[in-house]
Amino acid sequence: MAIPLAYVARSLAARRLTTALTAGGMALVVYVFATVLMLSAGLEQTLIATGQEDNVVVIRRSSQTEVQSGIARAQADVVEALPQIALDAEGRPLVSKEPVVLINLPKRGTGKPANVVIRGVTQAGLGLRPQVHLVEGRMFRPGTAEIITGRSIADGFQGAGLGETLRFASRDWTVVGVFDAGHTAFDSEIWGDAEQMLQAFRRNGYSSMLFRLTNADDFDAVKHAIETDPRLTLEAKREQRFYAEQSEALSKFISILGTSISIIFSIGAVIGAAITMYASVASRTGEIGTLRALGFSRKAVLTAFLLEALLLGLIGGVAGLLAASVMQALSISTTNFQTFAEIAFSFTLTPRIVVASLIFALGMGFVGGFLPAARAARMKIVDALRAA
Amino acid sequence: MTADAQVGTVDERREHAGGAPPEPLVAIRNLSKYYLRGDQVIPVLVDIDLDVPEGDFVALMGPSGSGKSTLLNLIAGIDKPSSGEIRIAGVDITQLSDADLALWRSANVGFIFQFYNLMPVLSAFGNVELPLQLTSLSRRERRDRVETALALVGLSDRATHLPNELSGGQQQRVAIARALITDPTLIVADEPTGDLDRTTAGEILGLLERLNRELDKTIIMVTHDPKAAEKAHRVVHLEKGVLVH
Numbered sequence: 001m002a003i004p005l006a007y008v009a010r011s012l013a014a015r016r017l018t019t020a021l022t023a024g025g026m027a028l029v030v031y032v033f034a035t036v037l038m039l040s041a042g043l044e045q046t047l048i049a050t051g052q053e054d055n056v057v058v059i060r061r062s063s064q065t066e067v068q069s070g071i072a073r074a075q076a077d078v079v080e081a082l083p084q085i086a087l088d089a090e091g092r093p094l095v096s097k098e099p100v101v102l103i104n105l106p107k108r109g110t111g112k113p114a115n116v117v118i119r120g121v122t123q124a125g126l127g128l129r130p131q132v133h134l135v136e137g138r139m140f141r142p143g144t145a146e147i148i149t150g151r152s153i154a155d156g157f158q159g160a161g162l163g164e165t166l167r168f169a170s171r172d173w174t175v176v177g178v179f180d181a182g183h184t185a186f187d188s189e190i191w192g193d194a195e196q197m198l199q200a201f202r203r204n205g206y207s208s209m210l211f212r213l214t215n216a217d218d219f220d221a222v223k224h225a226i227e228t229d230p231r232l233t234l235e236a237k238r239e240q241r242f243y244a245e246q247s248e249a250l251s252k253f254i255s256i257l258g259t260s261i262s263i264i265f266s267i268g269a270v271i272g273a274a275i276t277m278y279a280s281v282a283s284r285t286g287e288i289g290t291l292r293a294l295g296f297s298r299k300a301v302l303t304a305f306l307l308e309a310l311l312l313g314l315i316g317g318v319a320g321l322l323a324a325s326v327m328q329a330l331s332i333s334t335t336n337f338q339t340f341a342e343i344a345f346s347f348t349l350t351p352r353i354v355v356a357s358l359i360f361a362l363g364m365g366f367v368g369g370f371l372p373a374a375r376a377a378r379m380k381i382v383d384a385l386r387a388a
Numbered sequence: 389m390t391a392d393a394q395v396g397t398v399d400e401r402r403e404h405a406g407g408a409p410p411e412p413l414v415a416i417r418n419l420s421k422y423y424l425r426g427d428q429v430i431p432v433l434v435d436i437d438l439d440v441p442e443g444d445f446v447a448l449m450g451p452s453g454s455g456k457s458t459l460l461n462l463i464a465g466i467d468k469p470s471s472g473e474i475r476i477a478g479v480d481i482t483q484l485s486d487a488d489l490a491l492w493r494s495a496n497v498g499f500i501f502q503f504y505n506l507m508p509v510l511s512a513f514g515n516v517e518l519p520l521q522l523t524s525l526s527r528r529e530r531r532d533r534v535e536t537a538l539a540l541v542g543l544s545d546r547a548t549h550l551p552n553e554l555s556g557g558q559q560q561r562v563a564i565a566r567a568l569i570t571d572p573t574l575i576v577a578d579e580p581t582g583d584l585d586r587t588t589a590g591e592i593l594g595l596l597e598r599l600n601r602e603l604d605k606t607i608i609m610v611t612h613d614p615k616a617a618e619k620a621h622r623v624v625h626l627e628k629g630v631l632v633h
């Protein structure tokens with residue numbers, strides 16, 4: 001009982017230039033919409049991937065980040081003695097007590113300073129992060145002023161490349177290795193020997209502790225033990241949760257900003273679609289009259305023109321998504337204002353973003369097409385035929 | 389409820405009528421149509437009475453602006469009168485709702501227009517098939533019917549052509565095939581030869597004659613052309629909205 005889809009699609013195809021321009025406008029909006037969501041998804045994914053399921057991070061209670069946190073040596077000893085902590089081959093607990101410091105380094109090219117995380121790690125700290133592996137050079141030797149740098153630090157900061165020298169904490173540090181952390185937050189860190197860092201930065205205590213559970217289900221017991229011990233003013237979090245929380249604010253900020261911008265832009269695209277559809281209705285008044293005379297109902301006419309507008313939106317949506325998907329090849333770096341540290345991540349196109357973008361595009365088509373379609377459906381047959 | 393069910397077939401009506409003379413296919417009583425411009429009333433049709441028996445071929449003539457198209461549109465159910473009655477095959481179509489009227493048209497009326505009114509983006513086949521989209525026929529049944537209709541108007545070899553690839557005469561033949569495709573009793577044609585040259589007009593009129601004679605279609609045709617009117621069984625004249633017999 002409907003006007004054939006072939007009529008709808010071919011009418012759109014017949015006005016090639018207007019269709020392309022209108023769909024192009026919508027594609028632009030969908031492109032912005034999708035890339036922003038991809039940015040936020042990429043950030044989330046990077047930080048979530050940073051954590052391991054059975055790892056636990058301990059920081060001082062109510063400090064949001066490792067940099068703000070402090071753990072006294074005596075407190076660290078209490079935590080280290082917990083029976084749920086996994087042991088390595090030699091029977092030592094798999095615990096890494098780490099100083100984490102934020103320093104300022106100039107970027108390559110621009111020379112503009114940005115914050116970088118320096119992490120003091122131990123042999124155990126490396127074992128606890130299996131996603132991290134050296135891609136150039138070698139490991140730093142304990143007890144020396146040697147450091148290794150994450151891939152995006154090595155590429156992005158002056159003096160951070162293999163064989164180069166960085167100066168911080170009144171010392172010169174030689175980069176002996178570059179590591180890849182598989183697109184996690186560690187890619188944006190500099191690692192050195194924990195004891196060396198403590199001395200260089202004149203610290204008495206650590207910033208955070210990382211340990212592995214023998215059994216991931218023991219987390220609640222460990223958390224309870226740590227958070228109720230009166231000697232400790234610490235809190236424990238699953239490592240995955242810890243990093244996910246660090247991305248929440250930035251990722252939400254990007255999403256909200258991007259969605260607002262997209263919605264403002266979409267008003268323009270919707271007006272464009274409405275103008276196109278009004279023109280389409282006006283130029284086909286005679287056809288509308290004929291269809292109605294042949295027995296097609298007002299509802300069928302309304303549906304046909306709405307479908308045409310939806311199809312226009314779909315074309316724009318698919319084009320915008322295709323353009324956005326190209327962005328996946330790009331990796332960007334920005335400051336996570338929650339940790340104040342530089343973080344590198346890439347645009348990530350998820351199925352949810354594809355669906356959201358297409359719904360957004362169809363929504364623009366629907367809103368833009370509704371009034372013109374209603375006008376087409378309301379026409380009196382004789383008036384429409386006379387206009388032909 | 390389908391339009392067919394409301395209207396009933398012509399044979400049924402004859403049976404119900406028994407021995408009495410059959411009711412004409414189209415029976416118009418006291419039909420008036422006027423437009424309001426401000427507080428001024430502009431009469432277009434005044435108190436029209438007209439009967440068209442089934443199988444008739446009527447030519448509707450008169451000067452420009454005399455109300456020919458308006459009368460034809462009212463009979464075809466695409467316009468509403470100000471007052472009066474239009475009974476077609478027993479149904480007073482002035483009483484039908486918008487949606488029922490659309491359904492009624494799709495089953496009972498075939499339209500032929502002066503400028504053919506084909507969908508420019510659909511092929512000859514697609515245009516002829518269009519009214520069948522409102523039926524429950526299968527794709528196969530639709531194709532068979534369209535092929536038959538195109539063969540009848542002599543355009544089997546032009547099925548895939550778009551309207552702008554056809555001559556005026558050919559386009560009007562596609563339109564005639566479209567008017568026939570649902571096998572309606574009544575065909576209305578508003579100046580069907582108005583845009584065609586003499587020879588082509590002659591061909592189209594010949595085709596209409598065949599529809600009337602061989603397929604029993606009742607035809608009401610508006611025309612300026614006395615040559616066209618000659619083909620009709622009967623000529624009805626309109627003068628400033630009034631029928632002059």
Ligand SMILES: Nc1ncnc2c1ncn2[C@@H]1O[C@H](COP(=O)(O)OP(=O)(O)O)[C@@H](O)[C@H]1O
Pocket residue numbers: 423430432450451452453454455456457458459
């Ligand atoms: N929508 C309308 N508003 C006002 N007057 C109209 C309208 N439609 C038709 N008319 C008038 O009705 C008269 C008859 O028109 P029409 O039936 O098209 O004449 P014909 O087909 O005989 O040339 C004309 O005078 C025309 O101006």
Ligand SMILES: [Mg+2]
Pocket residue numbers: 456457458
């Ligand atoms: Mg006319």
